[in-house]
Structures are given as structure tokens and as C-alpha cells.
Amino acid sequence: MNPARLLRLGQRLRALGLPVVSPSYEALAREASDEVLVTTAEGRITFCSPTFSRRWGVDRWALVGGDAFSWTHPEDRERVRAAFAAVCRPGSESVDSEHRYVVRSTGEVRWCRVRFSDARRVPGVGGIVWNCQDVTEVHDTLDALRHAATHDPLTGLGNRRRLLEVMERSLTDGLDSALLLLNLDGLKTVNDRHGHAVGDLVVRAVAERLDALVGDRGWLGRLDGDEFAVLLRGQEGPLSRALADLAQRAVGVARRPVEVEGRAVAVTAAAGTALLPGGDAGADAVEAGRRLFRHADIALGAAKAAGGNRWVPFSRALLDAAHDRAELAADLRHAVATGGLHLxxxxxxxxxxxxxxxxxxxxxxxxxxxxxxxxxxxxxxxxxxxxxxxxxxxxxxxxxxxxxxxxxxxxxxxxxxxxxxxxxxxxxxxxxxxxxxxxxxxxxxxxxxxxxxxxxxxxxxxxxxxxxxxxxxxxxxxxxxxxxxxxxxxxxxxxxxxxxxxxxxxxxxxxxxxxxxxxxxxxxxxxxxxxxxxxxxxxxxxxxxxxxxxxxxxxxxxxxxxxxxxxxxxxxxxxxxxxxxxxxxxxxxxxxx
Incomplete structure (x- = not known):
């Protein structure tokens, strides 16, 4: 740094009552890959490295004397202050924090990983050191991976994992929940006859129709190649009527032919529905969600067994039949293994x-x-x-x-x-x-x-x-x-x-x-x-x-x-x-x- 400029910086810091960073630390920070701030115990900036200045597009000297916390995202500020306070306590080790910053010049929100270190007693530093690394790309990659793990790439709708997450979060507010499972019949035949590209167009067309049908009334997802789900919330009476109406209309829109390259391609649909009163959810939202899904799946199985192209609501009789079928399946497995069948x-x-x-x-x-x-x-x-x-x-x-x-x-x-x-x-x-x-x-x-x-x-x-x-x-x-x-x-x-x-x-x-x-x-x-x-x-x-x-x-x-x-x-x-x-x-x- 130009000696005259360094002298003027020192004079400014002393006029503000702030400690002066030594030239040796300035030289060290200049070569570091991290963006470095040094602040007082109150968070006032006493030093800003050139890398910090370049990253955030500001004059490093203009920051001196400013509030370092003003850069943090408002939703993260309290958490950052808590980490900062922890490192200021006597005998504390370094403290790491990962939070968002707001780029003042553009309004862009970026992620930083910061290590706070107490260097107030270190000659030539005399403050709290903020070693900052921009990790926005890491967060973007993780967000993309999380999105891919919870969403269907063909339609952009949430997948089975996302449905379970949504149900787990929503089944704790006391409202009744309703689930519709819809299965496309004949999609495999479409794929075999016309190719998977045509099958994908059919799936996307049905997804768009269902999305328009559901709107903001509920959550729509694609669970599997030919299976969709809709989650609704509300009060039992109106919710039950809304679910029945939605199921009937969903089966109808799914069977409308899709125009693909001048030809009509059609599938049909079977649907099963189930309701879960808010009072039945209990303390275990995960188990309640699984029970709701299981009941809707049993109803879907009944609709498919009846020939499809219809919807069936869950009932206790269906559950009893499913239990009986499960017992029969266990008995059959035993019979096959122990010679209980004959030719x-x-x-x-x-x-x-x-x-x-x-x-x-x-x-x-x-x-x-x-x-x-x-x-x-x-x-x-x-x-x-x-x-x-x-x-x-x-x-x-x-x-x-x-x-x-x-x-x-x-x-x-x-x-x-x-x-x-x-x-x-x-x-x-x-x-x-x-x-x-x-x-x-x-x-x-x-x-x-x-x-x-x-x-x-x-x-x-x-x-x-x-x-x-x-x-x-x-x-x-x-x-x-x-x-x-x-x-x-x-x-x-x-x-x-x-x-x-x-x-x-x-x-x-x-x-x-x-x-x-x-x-x-x-x-x-x-x-x-x-x-x-x-x-x-x-x-x-x-x-x-x-x-x-x-x-x-x-x-x-x-x-x-x-x-x-x-x-x-x-x-x-x-x-x-x-x-x-x-x-x-x-x-x-x-x-x-």
C-alpha cells in the first residue's frame, strides 16, 4: 500500500477511535484467498481486505467504520450476532457461521461461510477477524440436488419423497387432510406402440390438466411413471365434497385424448381417495401420513381391480379386504415354501x-x-x-x-x-x-x-x-x-x-x-x-x-x-x-x- 494512503487510513481510524491494522497484516490479508474483515467487538469495521472489496464490488475504504452486520441478510442477522457474541466471550475458540449476505450494489443474495476469530490481543490486528468464503455455488448445487431428489424431472412436480415431507409438515395443524392417488392405465401400451417420447408428452399433458384442475386448492405431485397424487386440506364436510368432485373430474380429464403429431393418443385413469380427520393425526405426523397414503393406495387398488376408468373412496370394508388379502399372501408364501400346493x-x-x-x-x-x-x-x-x-x-x-x-x-x-x-x-x-x-x-x-x-x-x-x-x-x-x-x-x-x-x-x-x-x-x-x-x-x-x-x-x-x-x-x-x-x-x- 502507498505509505501516504496508509498514513491517511491510520489517521481516519484514530479519529474514529478504532485500532489500526499493521502493514504486515495488510500485506498478509492482501495475499489471502479468503475475504477478510476485522471489526471491533461491537461489529464496526476496522479493516477490509482487497479480496472482500472485489467480491462485493465496493470501495474497501468506504466500509471502514461501518456496521459489518448491516451486510447480513435480515433473516440471518440474529443468528450471526449470536455466533459473533460467542467468539467475543473470554477464552472462546473460533466460531463458524454460514449465512446470507446482501450485495448492496445489486441486491443479490449470496451465501458466505465465515470463521470468527478473536484477535483483539494480537499485535497489529486488535479486533475480531471475519474470514469469509463465498459458498453461493455450493448452496446452489445443493439446492439443485435437493430439488432433483424431491421433484419429477419430466413434469417439475414434487415426487413421492416430497409428498411425504409435505404431509409430515401439514398434518400437525389440526385441519383434515385428503389424498387422491391417480394411476394412468394404458401408458405402457402407449410407450410400446408410439415410443417413450410420445408417452412423455401424454404424461406432461395430463400433468398440466391436473395442475389446472387443482390450482391453489392443494398440492399436486407425480409419484411414479404413471401415478399422480393430490393433497387437500380443510374441514371434513366441505373437504369430502371437494375430494369427490376432484376425483371425478381428474379421471375425466385424464382420459381426454392427447393430440400428438396429428393423432389422438388416449389413456384412462383409476383413482383412489382417503380422508384423515385432523383429530386422528395424533402426535406422529409421519405415521399419520403413511396411514393416509396406505388408505388411498388401497382404494386405488380397488378402482384398478374393478377395471379402472373410475374412482373409489376408501372404506373400512376395503381395509378389511386388504388385511384378508395380506393374510392370504402370507399363507401362500408359506404354502409355496413348505409344499402346500399340488400339481x-x-x-x-x-x-x-x-x-x-x-x-x-x-x-x-x-x-x-x-x-x-x-x-x-x-x-x-x-x-x-x-x-x-x-x-x-x-x-x-x-x-x-x-x-x-x-x-x-x-x-x-x-x-x-x-x-x-x-x-x-x-x-x-x-x-x-x-x-x-x-x-x-x-x-x-x-x-x-x-x-x-x-x-x-x-x-x-x-x-x-x-x-x-x-x-x-x-x-x-x-x-x-x-x-x-x-x-x-x-x-x-x-x-x-x-x-x-x-x-x-x-x-x-x-x-x-x-x-x-x-x-x-x-x-x-x-x-x-x-x-x-x-x-x-x-x-x-x-x-x-x-x-x-x-x-x-x-x-x-x-x-x-x-x-x-x-x-x-x-x-x-x-x-x-x-x-x-x-x-x-x-x-x-x-x-x-
């Missing part, structure tokens, strides 16, 4: 030769308290609870083991067994390896196993289904498309999926026999068989129960058939007896229940 086999019959050529493997559950639990119930529970993979592994192993024993007992080779695949199994990365390993261990040819998938399962994730089924087929495993005609019924799927067998649903068989028989039904059946024949597929007619339907499907050219006319599902021992009796009498038909 049933239904014969597959060559309609031309009248001979059993294989079996479809089915699974049965005789619950110790509930009795017989239908597959339509426990398979769905298995999918919901995550037990479906273990259940599928049990059926595959049991079916292959039974096939080996049946061939040995009947003295036959080349019998086939069909096993159903669930959507969860189809998406399992190790499925192909597990199937190939099971066939190897049981000494069976891959062509003796046919894996069945329904149209809806295959189409739910068409790309994954096609790749997995193609890999299975490359190993020699046969693939069947089950319940054809009851799902999407798009002929393009027959071309795009690697299929060997087409199983014609029972409803088509019923349409060509009995009271429902008509010419249209016969024409549809003949058309399906002709199409299958042109594609080189084996056709299996399901649900053959009468001689009339047997004759019609055989006359239409169906390859194989199954149904109660030939045999009901059999135990492995009964299946062996069925093959033995058939060997003695080719026209034998088992009627064992």
Missing part, C-alpha cells in the same frame, strides 16, 4: 387320432382353513405379493418331474407338458437359463416343454416378451399364445411374437356348440384355424365339454383339444392311470374330478 394335469388330446399327446400343468391350493382357493384368486395374490416367481418355479419343476414319471409309467416318450408363464416371470432376467437348466436336470428334450403366455401378458411389454420368447425358442422350447381372442386380438402380434401354438379360448368353442351356436361363430373359428395353418401353428381348442363341440372343432381343423369331455384336471397318479386306460381303450375318457 394338476389336464390332458391335451390329438383330435384326429383321439390320443393324449401331453398335459397342461395347473396348480391347486387346498388351504387348511379356507378350503380350496381358486387359481384366479391366489395367482393374482402371488403377483401382488411377489410370490409369483417362486410359484412359477414350483410349477415348472413339478411339471417336468411329473412328465418324466408319466413317460416311465406309460412306457411312452415324446409327451409334452405345457406350463403357464406370468408377466413377472417373463421379465425375470434369469428365466431362460433356469428353464434350460431344469430341462437338462430332468433329461427332457426342449421340445417337450411348451410355455404358455396370454395375449395381455405378451403385449404388456412387447419388446421384452419377444426377446425372451425368441431366446427360449432358440433353445427348442415351444411357445403357445393362450386365450387367443380375449385380449388385444391383433393379428400383428401373431407375426411379431415367436409362437408355435395358438390356444383358442373356450368362448369361441362355446359359440359353435349348444344354444349359442351360430354361423358367425363357426366362421370365426374356421378363420382362426385357417390363419394358424397358414402361419404353421398348432391350434388347441380349449373348453371342449360336449361331443357336439368336439365334432365341430375337429371338423374346423383344430389340431389338439382339451376340456372336461376328455378329462378334468388330474393328479399325477390319476394322469398315469388315464394314460394306462387309454392304452387299453383308445376311446377312453377320464371323468375324474
Amino acid at each position: 394338476a394335469l389336464q390332458p391335451l388330446v390329438d383330435l384326429a387320432a383321439g390320443r393324449t399327446v401331453g398335459f397342461e400343468a395347473l396348480v391347486r391350493w387346498q388351504h387348511p382353513q379356507r378350503g380350496n382357493v381358486p387359481p384366479s384368486v391366489f395367482v393374482e395374490v402371488a403377483e401382488e405379493s411377489g410370490t409369483i416367481l417362486d410359484l412359477g418355479a414350483f410349477v415348472l419343476e413339478s411339471a417336468l418331474e411329473a412328465l418324466v414319471e408319466l413317460q416311465r409309467a406309460a412306457g411312452r416318450s415324446g409327451l409334452e407338458v405345457s406350463v403357464n408363464l406370468s408377466g413377472h416371470q417373463l421379465q425375470q432376467p434369469g428365466l431362460v437359463a433356469a428353464v434350460v437348466d431344469a430341462l437338462r436336470r430332468h433329461g427332457l428334450a426342449p421340445g417337450q416343454l411348451c410355455l404358455e403366455v396370454t395375449e395381455s401378458v405378451a403385449v404388456a411389454d412387447l419388446a421384452t416378451a419377444r426377446n425372451t420368447l425368441q431366446e427360449l425358442r432358440s433353445h427348442g422350447v415351444r411357445i403357445a399364445l393362450d386365450d387367443f381372442g380375449t385380449g388385444y386380438s391383433s393379428l400383428s402380434y401373431l407375426r411379431r411374437l415367436p409362437v408355435d401354438v395358438l390356444k383358442i379360448d373356450k368362448s369361441f368353442v362355446d359359440d359353435v356348440s349348444g344354444e349359442r351356436a351360430d354361423a358367425t361363430g363357426a366362421a370365426v373359428l374356421s378363420g382362426i384355424v385357417a390363419l394358424s395353418s397358414a402361419l404353421g401353428l398348432v391350434t388347441v381348442a380349449e373348453g371342449i365339454e360336449t361331443e357336439q363341440s368336439h365334432e365341430v372343432v375337429r371338423g374346423a381343423g383344430c389340431t389338439w383339444g382339451q376340456g372336461y369331455l376328455f378329462a378334468r384336471p388330474l393328479s399325477p397318479a390319476q394322469a398315469a392311470a388315464h394314460l394306462a386306460a387309454e392304452a387299453q381303450n383308445p376311446r377312453y375318457r377320464s371323468t375324474t374330478a
Whole structure:
């Protein structure tokens, strides 16, 4: 520093009654990367480093004698004064503080990390040293990370974590709370058919509609790829009416088609709602929020189970049903692990030769308290609870083991067994390896196993289904498309999926026999068989129960058939007896229940 200027500074400080910083400290502060202030114990500035001056865009000499606290943000000033007072107490160590400053020249708010040190007894300093570091970029980065952790990047709405935070803060004011959960049905199909870019446009469009619908009445968030949430607050009566109105309208706006590149793309929605009276929140806001979410989720599950495109309010009956389902899921998990399930086999019959050529493997559950639990119930529970993979592994192993024993007992080779695949199994990365390993261990040819998938399962994730089924087929495993005609019924799927067998649903068989028989039904059946024949597929007619339907499907050219006319599902021992009796009498038909 110019000696004359330093002299004038010293004179000014002495005129103000303030200590003078030594030239050596001035030189040291000039080289420091930190911005440095020195103040009296009252906070009056006695020294300002050049770096401080440059950072804040002020004349460093103009600051001398000013109040250092006037730079701090008004909301942080009390906290800064407390830290400053702490370091001024005798024997205190340095104290750190992180707070906001206001840049007077621009009004910009920036963050500083300050270390206060008592240097009043240090020669040449004689005051409280403020070592300042600008950490605005650090705070901006942390804010961005916090925002990313609590917000959906596609729509900018809060996410599941943010919802829980909002509920935790808001459930302590005594007001009633209401939660709406809305799930978009068909979004995955949109992604598969039109691409994820189109799916994203649909999601954003629905988000904008919901945002306009909710407005400032509540909080709107996107919890998952196809799930939104709305949180409302208020008094129970009006809140209940507002929630019902919002749910009805939300389902309506979600199903309105979205225009994308000149084409209308549509999804539908299912919604579940729940109310939490303010008096029921209790002291634990976190648990209260989870309970509210759980109730709305149960209602959403009921809306989806009813076919979607509707909203369902939470009720005690739904909660009891959910508890019962949870108990059933626990019992099923135990049954799978302890051998509580048993295999049933239904014969597959060559309609031309009248001979059993294989079996479809089915699974049965005789619950110790509930009795017989239908597959339509426990398979769905298995999918919901995550037990479906273990259940599928049990059926595959049991079916292959039974096939080996049946061939040995009947003295036959080349019998086939069909096993159903669930959507969860189809998406399992190790499925192909597990199937190939099971066939190897049981000494069976891959062509003796046919894996069945329904149209809806295959189409739910068409790309994954096609790749997995193609890999299975490359190993020699046969693939069947089950319940054809009851799902999407798009002929393009027959071309795009690697299929060997087409199983014609029972409803088509019923349409060509009995009271429902008509010419249209016969024409549809003949058309399906002709199409299958042109594609080189084996056709299996399901649900053959009468001689009339047997004759019609055989006359239409169906390859194989199954149904109660030939045999009901059999135990492995009964299946062996069925093959033995058939060997003695080719026209034998088992009627064992």
C-alpha cells in the first residue's frame, strides 16, 4: 500500500477511535484467498481486505467504520450476532457461521461461510477477524440436488419423497387432510406402440390438466411413471365434497385424448381417495401420513381391480379386504415354501387320432382353513405379493418331474407338458437359463416343454416378451399364445411374437356348440384355424365339454383339444392311470374330478 494512503487510513481510524491494522497484516490479508474483515467487538469495521472489496464490488475504504452486520441478510442477522457474541466471550475458540449476505450494489443474495476469530490481543490486528468464503455455488448445487431428489424431472412436480415431507409438515395443524392417488392405465401400451417420447408428452399433458384442475386448492405431485397424487386440506364436510368432485373430474380429464403429431393418443385413469380427520393425526405426523397414503393406495387398488376408468373412496370394508388379502399372501408364501400346493394335469388330446399327446400343468391350493382357493384368486395374490416367481418355479419343476414319471409309467416318450408363464416371470432376467437348466436336470428334450403366455401378458411389454420368447425358442422350447381372442386380438402380434401354438379360448368353442351356436361363430373359428395353418401353428381348442363341440372343432381343423369331455384336471397318479386306460381303450375318457 502507498505509505501516504496508509498514513491517511491510520489517521481516519484514530479519529474514529478504532485500532489500526499493521502493514504486515495488510500485506498478509492482501495475499489471502479468503475475504477478510476485522471489526471491533461491537461489529464496526476496522479493516477490509482487497479480496472482500472485489467480491462485493465496493470501495474497501468506504466500509471502514461501518456496521459489518448491516451486510447480513435480515433473516440471518440474529443468528450471526449470536455466533459473533460467542467468539467475543473470554477464552472462546473460533466460531463458524454460514449465512446470507446482501450485495448492496445489486441486491443479490449470496451465501458466505465465515470463521470468527478473536484477535483483539494480537499485535497489529486488535479486533475480531471475519474470514469469509463465498459458498453461493455450493448452496446452489445443493439446492439443485435437493430439488432433483424431491421433484419429477419430466413434469417439475414434487415426487413421492416430497409428498411425504409435505404431509409430515401439514398434518400437525389440526385441519383434515385428503389424498387422491391417480394411476394412468394404458401408458405402457402407449410407450410400446408410439415410443417413450410420445408417452412423455401424454404424461406432461395430463400433468398440466391436473395442475389446472387443482390450482391453489392443494398440492399436486407425480409419484411414479404413471401415478399422480393430490393433497387437500380443510374441514371434513366441505373437504369430502371437494375430494369427490376432484376425483371425478381428474379421471375425466385424464382420459381426454392427447393430440400428438396429428393423432389422438388416449389413456384412462383409476383413482383412489382417503380422508384423515385432523383429530386422528395424533402426535406422529409421519405415521399419520403413511396411514393416509396406505388408505388411498388401497382404494386405488380397488378402482384398478374393478377395471379402472373410475374412482373409489376408501372404506373400512376395503381395509378389511386388504388385511384378508395380506393374510392370504402370507399363507401362500408359506404354502409355496413348505409344499402346500399340488400339481394338476389336464390332458391335451390329438383330435384326429383321439390320443393324449401331453398335459397342461395347473396348480391347486387346498388351504387348511379356507378350503380350496381358486387359481384366479391366489395367482393374482402371488403377483401382488411377489410370490409369483417362486410359484412359477414350483410349477415348472413339478411339471417336468411329473412328465418324466408319466413317460416311465406309460412306457411312452415324446409327451409334452405345457406350463403357464406370468408377466413377472417373463421379465425375470434369469428365466431362460433356469428353464434350460431344469430341462437338462430332468433329461427332457426342449421340445417337450411348451410355455404358455396370454395375449395381455405378451403385449404388456412387447419388446421384452419377444426377446425372451425368441431366446427360449432358440433353445427348442415351444411357445403357445393362450386365450387367443380375449385380449388385444391383433393379428400383428401373431407375426411379431415367436409362437408355435395358438390356444383358442373356450368362448369361441362355446359359440359353435349348444344354444349359442351360430354361423358367425363357426366362421370365426374356421378363420382362426385357417390363419394358424397358414402361419404353421398348432391350434388347441380349449373348453371342449360336449361331443357336439368336439365334432365341430375337429371338423374346423383344430389340431389338439382339451376340456372336461376328455378329462378334468388330474393328479399325477390319476394322469398315469388315464394314460394306462387309454392304452387299453383308445376311446377312453377320464371323468375324474
